[in-house]
Amino acid sequence: PNVSYYIPDRYGEGYGVSLKGIDFAEDNDVSLMIALDCGIKAVDQVDYAAGKNIDFIICDHHLPGKSIPKAVAILNPLQSDCTYPDKYLSGCGIGFKLAQALTQAWDLDKHEPYKYLDLVAIAAACDIVPLIGENRVLCHFGIQLIEEAMRPGLKLLLENAGRLVDGRLKKDLTIGDIVFAIGPRINAAGRMEHGQLAVELITSTTTKAAEIPASRVNENNTTRREVDKQMLEQALAMVQELNENTVSTVLFDPNWHKGVVGIVASRVQDVRYRPTIILTEAEGMATGSARSVEGFDVHAAIESCADLLDTYGGHRAAAGLTMKLENLEEFRDRFEAAVDAVIDPSQLIPSIPIDLELKLHQINMRFYNSMNRMAPFGPENMRPVFVSHNLKDTKRSKKVGDGSHLKLEVCQSGVEAQLIRGIAFGLGHMLDEIEDREFSAVYTLEINEFNGVKSLELMVRDIKVSAS
Known part of the structure; x- marks a missing residue:
């Protein structure tokens, strides 16, 4: 079969399954779409695809909503009726499980999916999933694969990050190296330009082919840092004006860069240790990212305000959301009330557990x-x-x-x-x-x-x- 990929433009289409992507599939005679790390709430989009005779397989690890899309198959261990023992695979990890199943069903070489364990490890590390059980095993062998057979694109990223000397790793690769050296550079492509650039980099089979996308990705990362710094300074100035007795932080600026709100939310939360939401304006809507404090379910707090939102989704620790601008102030008040109703005061005090x-x-x-x-x-x-x-x-x-x-x-x-x-x-x-x-x-x-x-x-x- 002919297989291709489609990366939605996060500014024009958002983060999940888009109608534009489905139209693209129809124009290119695609009969099956596999959604990776998204789709569990794409009920209307899957129905739209069905009307065009396009089937869907959904590989997602985000929390399901009340309705489930009518896809051909849904792989999501967080479904209430799913008996798969490991509930915390990344979206990429679930795609890896699909690849393993297909090799069995089609009697292919069972080792074939193992070639992609480096990508599974990068996804697990950067999506901050629990590194226990199967995730820990996948990351162990994924890191091993990076060290032993490094993709040209990854090599160029690690060189730019100063992790390589004369083409060799300075020290054994760790999850921290992936989170702080590889992840931000890959993400910068989608944040500042387009995610397709990162795909071109990662799939390059020669150093020469990887040089141009690597250079652009590194430039994007430099720009991202500059935007990140400016936005953080503005956000922290706004924090100084907040009532210190509030238990949440919700900040909005229509001029902030949509691609950096998640990073800034994490940094603001580091300074003001509260469940934090950073929002900007995009296409006439308030849209942004949430980050939680240890042990608090920020997704549940956002869900309690669902009637004010157009879209939302995520996990206990992080989420994304979009709403009409006129709903912003009411959302701010209700989110504060939702957090205040259930959060324990001890969860507002940062601590360092000692082993x-x-x-x-x-x-x-x-x-x-x-x-x-x-x-x-x-x-x-x-x-x-x-x-x-x-x-x-x-x-x-x-x-x-x-x-x-x-x-x-x-x-x-x-x-x-x-x-x-x-x-x-x-x-x-x-x-x-x-x-x-x-x-x-x-x-x-x-x-x-x-x-x-x-x-x-x-x-x-x-x-x-x-x-x-």
């Missing part, structure tokens, strides 16, 4: 290697967080970067001979505080490699100075 207290002398490569057997780390299987008390600065700690970060060298009272280095991003202001006082540090462990020598270092999340 274990360590003495510095317990930190060694053997311990690290044992811990790392639990990788890949990610949501619901996070890298273990440790705390050490009675730490002392060796007088060699210093501010780095623009002065907002702290490069540490510490020892522990009673075992001063045991030294360890670390980095504390955003904690440069603590240097004077720790100079002559004992302190506690919360951190994860990372490998630092310099001139071929590997050593362990602390990635410090927070510092608490002991009482005098």
Whole structure:
């Protein structure tokens, strides 16, 4: 059969199945459309396609609505009658399951879908799905595939991100590398230009073919960062005007870039720890993205305002929504009330769960290697967080970067001979505080490699100075 792909324009068509996409399929004599990572609420669109004799298979992991599309098949483990044991596959992961099923049904090589595990891992990492059960297995082998048989396009992205030196990875690839180095660049194509550019990059089979789309994707990412920074500054200025007693944050500016609202929502939520919605105007509608705090179902809060919305969808932790401009103020009030009715006050206080207290002398490569057997780390299987008390600065700690970060060298009272280095991003202001006082540090462990020598270092999340 002839197979092609269609990437909707997020500005002209939105994020899911579009009528324009269905018309494109009809014009090109397409008889079957497979929706990936969308479609579970596309009831009208699937009916529209059926009227044109186009069948639908839906592979989606978003929460279903009250009505289910009349598709030929729906693969979504969140359906109430679905018995599939793993409920948290990414949309791409569900597409991978379809590919596995087809190889069985058509008696094809069962290993054929494994060639795409690198893409499954990237999708799972960037969609922030829980890295437990099947997701963890898929990501383990997907990362392995990236390291052993890296696609030319991915290689160029990682080079641009500084993760490659002389064509080789600086260190073992992690979920964090995918989330912060690969994901933003791939997403920037759709945010700033068109998602098709990312497809061209990822499917390029030679470095030469990947060079042009890689260059454009990296340029898009640079532009995205600039827009992101400007929007965040404006949003944080608006936050200063909010009533500090409110339990939600809903911000709107008609001039904000639609492709960056999700990123800004995450950054605003980091500063003002509340369920957060960032909205802009597009085609006469208010549209945007929501991000939640730990343990709070932001999708349910949005759903309680469904009568004010044209479209919405997502997960407990993140969602998208669109409404008429005249509904914005009422939505803001009702969303605040919906959050206030069910949120626990403790959910409005950011916290760092600690897994274990360590003495510095317990930190060694053997311990690290044992811990790392639990990788890949990610949501619901996070890298273990440790705390050490009675730490002392060796007088060699210093501010780095623009002065907002702290490069540490510490020892522990009673075992001063045991030294360890670390980095504390955003904690440069603590240097004077720790100079002559004992302190506690919360951190994860990372490998630092310099001139071929590997050593362990602390990635410090927070510092608490002991009482005098």
